[in-house]
Amino acid sequence: MDFKLLKTDTQTSARAGVITTDHGQIETPIFMPVGTVGSVKGVSHRELENDINAQIILGNTYHLYLRPGLDVLKQAGGLHKFSSWERPILTDSGGYQVFSLADMRKLTAQGASFRSHIDGSPHLFTPENVMDIQRTIGADIVMAFDECPPGDADYEYARKSLDLTEKWLERCVQRFDTTEPLYGHSQTLFPIVQGCVYPDLRKRAAENVQKYNRDGYAIGGLSVGEPAEVMYQMVEVVNSILPKNKPRYLMGVGTPENILESIALGIDMFDCVMPTRNGRNGMLFTSEGIINIRNKKWQTDFSPIDPFGPTFVDSRYSKAYLRHLFIAGEMLGPQIASIHNLGFYLWLVKEARKHIVEGDFLPWKNAMVKKVSKRL
RNA sequence: GGGGAGAUACCAAAGUGGCCAACUGGGGCAGACUGUAAAUCUGCUGGCUUAUGCCUUCGUAGGUUCGAAUCCUGCUCUCCCCA
Numbered sequence: 001m002d003f004k005l006l007k008t009d010t011q012t013s014a015r016a017g018v019i020t021t022d023h024g025q026i027e028t029p030i031f032m033p034v035g036t037v038g039s040v041k042g043v044s045h046r047e048l049e050n051d052i053n054a055q056i057i058l059g060n061t062y063h064l065y066l067r068p069g070l071d072v073l074k075q076a077g078g079l080h081k082f083s084s085w086e087r088p089i090l091t092d093s094g095g096y097q098v099f100s101l102a103d104m105r106k107l108t109a110q111g112a113s114f115r116s117h118i119d120g121s122p123h124l125f126t127p128e129n130v131m132d133i134q135r136t137i138g139a140d141i142v143m144a145f146d147e148c149p150p151g152d153a154d155y156e157y158a159r160k161s162l163d164l165t166e167k168w169l170e171r172c173v174q175r176f177d178t179t180e181p182l183y184g185h186s187q188t189l190f191p192i193v194q195g196c197v198y199p200d201l202r203k204r205a206a207e208n209v210q211k212y213n214r215d216g217y218a219i220g221g222l223s224v225g226e227p228a229e230v231m232y233q234m235v236e237v238v239n240s241i242l243p244k245n246k247p248r249y250l251m252g253v254g255t256p257e258n259i260l261e262s263i264a265l266g267i268d269m270f271d272c273v274m275p276t277r278n279g280r281n282g283m284l285f286t287s288e289g290i291i292n293i294r295n296k297k298w299q300t301d302f303s304p305i306d307p308f309g310p311t312f313v314d315s316r317y318s319k320a321y322l323r324h325l326f327i328a329g330e331m332l333g334p335q336i337a338s339i340h341n342l343g344f345y346l347w348l349v350k351e352a353r354k355h356i357v358e359g360d361f362l363p364w365k366n367a368m369v370k371k372v373s374k375r376l
Numbered sequence: 377g378g379g380g381a382g383a384u385a386c387c388a389a390a391g392u393g394g395c396c397a398a399c400u401g402g403g404g405c406a407g408a409c410u411g412u413a414a415a416u417c418u419g420c421u422g423g424c425u426u427a428u429g430c431c432u433u434c435g436u437a438g439g440u441u442c443g444a445a446u447c448c449u450g451c452u453c454u455c456c457c458c459a
Contacts, residue, residue, distance in 0.1 A: 036412050058411075096411045104413090117413040148411075192411090223410045251411035258410075273412045280415045281408085296405070326415095327404095334415045 001141065001188040001215040003028075003247050011362040013239060013266035016353045019216075019247055021140040022185035023080065023088040026055045028247060028268040029352055031259065031345045032090060034276065036060040037067060038083045041276050042335045043342065045085060051311040052342045053350075056087060056140075058271050061133050062094035062125070066116055070136050078138025078183040090271075091139035093130050095192065095220065096252070099148035107147065107164070127171035131179065131189075138183045143218060143251075144172040146192040151225025158196035165194045166208055173212050190249060192220040197230050199237050206241035216269075217242050218249040223258065232261055239266040256285050256348055256372040260365050263352050270349070275341030280334035282326050285344050289374030291319070293337065298323045305336070311343035348372075 002020040009015070019026040033040045033048065035057045040048060048054040059079055068082075076082035079089055097114070098105060104115040111126030127145045134142035146165040149158060169191050176189045191209035195201030209217055219238050222231045235250060242248055249269035250262050259270050275285060284291040286306045291298070298319040305322055306314040313336045325333030348368075355361040 032411095034412065041412080042415070060412080063412080090411095092411045097413090099411090101413070143411075146411095218411080220411065249411090254410045270411095272410050273414090274410050277412060277414065277416085278409060281417090283409080292407085294406090329415085331415065338415095 001186065003215065003245065005245060007357050008244075009264075009356050009361045010359070012264040012365070014263050014352070014356045014361050014365075015244075015266060015268060016356040017247065017268060019088075021056075021088045023086060023140055024055070026088060027350075027353060029259075029263045029349045029356075030055055030269055031349045032056050032058050032269065032271040033342050033345075034058045034271055034273045035083075036273075037063045038079055040338075040342070042280060042331075042338045043276070045083075047311075047339050048342070049087070051313075051339060053310075053346050054087070054342065057085065057089060059089055059091045059137060059139060060094070060097075061091050061130055061137065061143075062097040062114070064091070064137055065094075065133050066118055066123075070133065073136055073138075074182070078136070080138060080183070080185075088141070089137075089139040090141040091134050091137050091143065092251070093134065093143040093145040094125055095143065095146040095148050098125075098146075099150065099224065102150075109164070109167070111145075111168075112147075127168040128175045131172055131175040135179055135182055135187070138181070138185070138187070140185065140187060141216070142176070142187055142189050144169050144189060144191045146194055146220055148221050148224065149194070149196055151197070153196050155198055155201075158194075158198055158201055161196070162194050162201050162205055165192065166205070169209065169212070173214075188215040190214060190216045190218045192218045192251070193238050193242075194221045195234070196221055197226050197234060199233070202234050202237045203241060206238045210241075210243065214246070216247040216249060218251050218269075219267075220251045222250065223253045228258060228261075231258070232265060235262055235265045235267065256345070257369050259345075259348065260352065260369050260372070263349070263356075264362070264365055275345050276338045279337035279341040282333075282337065283341075284337055285341050285372065286376075287344070287348075287368075288371055289376040290372075291376045293319060293323050293333075294326050295323075305340055306344070309340060309343060310347040311339055313339050314343065 005015055005017045007016045017028040033054050038059055098112050106113045111124055113124045130145040145168050147161045149161040181187045191214055193205040193209055195205040247268040250267040253270055254272055282292055282294040284293055301319040304315045305317055305319055317336055322336055355364040
């Protein structure tokens with residue numbers, strides 16, 4: 001993997017760049033749609049490629065390991081071939097499931113033992129086998145196995161958790177660097193900076209990950225319950241330490257506002273379930289603000305969903321029709337909303353990139369933040 | 377013509393003397409959702425701007441009772457069976 005920094009903003013820390021992988025290029029800053037089990041829920045590949053212009057999507061190690069399982073993935077020739085997705089893929093390590101499935105796992109120095117949320121069967125994730133699983137999945141970018149502690153973790157817990165994440169990182173790198181990709185394209189490993197909401201821990205973590213000299217670095221453990229302001233402070237602390245010539249990936253973030261502010265702080269990559277999950281639940285993100293399409297106020301609003309939006313659904317379908325689909329429980333509703341939201345997210349980061357390159361990012365960003373966070 | 381059953385809030389449907397402004401489901405209205413156990417979950421749904429408070433409600437008109445959606449009587453309407 002290669003990263004070229006094309007432009008750094010003069011008024012903010014925003015950057016525009018290009019990542020090159022064996023499956024193609026990614027223009028940063030970028031938003032990566034989440035496709036946990038090898039599918040961006042409710043959205044077809046054709047729509048992802050042609051309408052949304054997704055340049056890279058996510059998969060999840062834990063979920064793909066349980067279903068369809070490693071045998072199937074291996075026989076298929078990896079996730080790219082299995083799912084017929086020829087652009088880049090990034091897989092999360094299952095570290096987030098250490099957090100979200102906390103009541104079904106146990107942490108030890110060795111790793112994390114899970115009970116499957118599907119059938120209750122026991123499984124052990126270690127830094128080593130998580131690297132092996134991600135080799136089998138075959139993502140272009142694979143993530144280190146970490147612990148993602150909750151946003152309200154106290155200092156003692158946060159410190160111990162970071163100790164664990166750092167030990168696991170050492171083992172992840174060791175394993176990754178002594179194994180080979182299985183399908184003829186190269187893979188790269190991103191470490192994850194943890195440390196909760198404690199600046200000194202974040203600082204220590206950001207310094208620690210650099211000794212492995214990887215192609216990119218991620219910031220994890222944010223947007224897990226802490227206030228947005230605290231998240232921005234942590235991003236600032238970490239980004240002041242991470243090398244400038246490597247992409248920085250803020251995991252799991254976020255709202256359009258979060259993304260714009262984090263781009264200004266020097267983040268290059270984002271992923272979040274919000275455009276798809278909230279979309280399925282009737283929430284539309286637009287350049288004019290946030291819409292709950294189920295609300296009665298849209299019942300007879302026959303104007304397009306988003307007249308200047310980038311995807312075909314934006315101009316083709318009206319708000320009233322989309323509301324009707326949601327109220328009637330038609331699955332087309334969530335599909336349209338997901339396509340719209342992803343199209344908007346990709347449009348937003350593309351615009352941000354354009355303004356970084358053109359040199360007027362800051363005023364554009366400030367005006368945009370105001371608009372996108374408004375409730376309509 | 378004869379016999380039987382029933383009328384409860386937007387709909388369906390519990391409740392058959394006080395714990396009933398009334399279970400539950402649907403519908404409606406609103407909210408939540410940030411490296412996806414989510415096409416999920418939560419709240420409200422007679423009125424009074426808030427209520428452990430007040431007022432009006434269980435077809436309708438009366439009655440019994442300290443107290444009635446619940447018991448009694450008349451009326452209206454609906455459904456089923458037999459002719």
